[in-house]
Amino acid sequence: MQAAILPYSAGWQWINDGIQLFKRQPMAMFFWSLVTGLLITITYLIPLFGQMALIAAMPSLTFITLNACRHIEAGRQIVPGMWLAPMRDAVARKGLFRLGLAYLACCLLGGLIATVPFLDSLMAAINTDGRIDEAALLQAVQGPFITFAVIYVLISAFFWHAPALVGWHHIRMTQALFFSMVACWRNKWPFLLYGASWAVIFLGAQFADGFLMQLGLSAATAQLLMTPVNLLIAAVLYCSFYPSYMSVFGNNYARQNDPTPTDDHTPPNVG
Structure with a gap:
């Protein structure tokens, strides 16, 4: 692709x-x-x-x-x-299901990576009697939120085009993630x-x-x-x-044999 x-x-x-x-x-x-x-x-x-x-x-x-x-x-x-x-489409459905699990795993891992370095400040917002210092908590969560936002941009690059690549072209998930990342980096x-x-x-x-x-x-x-x-x-x-x-990957469709697909799984021809 x-x-x-x-x-x-x-x-x-x-x-x-x-x-x-x-x-x-x-x-x-x-x-x-x-x-x-x-x-x-x-x-x-x-x-x-x-x-x-x-x-x-x-x-x-x-x-x-x-x-x-x-x-x-x-x-x-x-x-x-x-x-x-x-x-x-059973193949597309199975591929999208696996892609969804991978997306969930990446988001959970990203959240963990973003949170662990700030655990001490987050725990400090909880008083010894169990009450939460709201002002301290709001300040403490800024670091994790910013860190996760950066990580999520990277996750999004891998998954942005992946649903179409997996669903329409039945490309393997790892290849779809790679193609999506490369396309996002190029653009x-x-x-x-x-x-x-x-x-x-x-x-x-x-x-x-x-x-x-x-x-x-x-x-x-x-x-x-x-x-x-x-x-x-x-x-x-x-x-x-x-x-x-379509503007990023549409040039791949001009070489397809069928210029007027009518099923629900093949993307339209873009010449």
């Missing part, structure tokens, strides 16, 4: 292409954003195991999202039966712009929420008003995954 090297401006182009995909079938992607948001909420009702299950399911959810975007680009109207159709500047742009967008949504409360609205009312906005932002984010993959 040969990864293209793109200019840094591609990072913003992925977002723009995601917006265009969303505009073609907004209700379908808004629905998917709502479903994923509901899944996240449900997992938080099950302490620890719910979050672990969500992390392990992320490659499969990403693959479902990519297939939905593929249908939109091809001009197909998404119907309910299309959402889970990509998971009917580190576009991804830096892409990540920074989304950070600004999400921070803007947070500021809007705070601004509504400054106007006198209650936290519940502000959250209610911002929920559709947040779902819309998430839907566009999901739509941008597809162009970020």
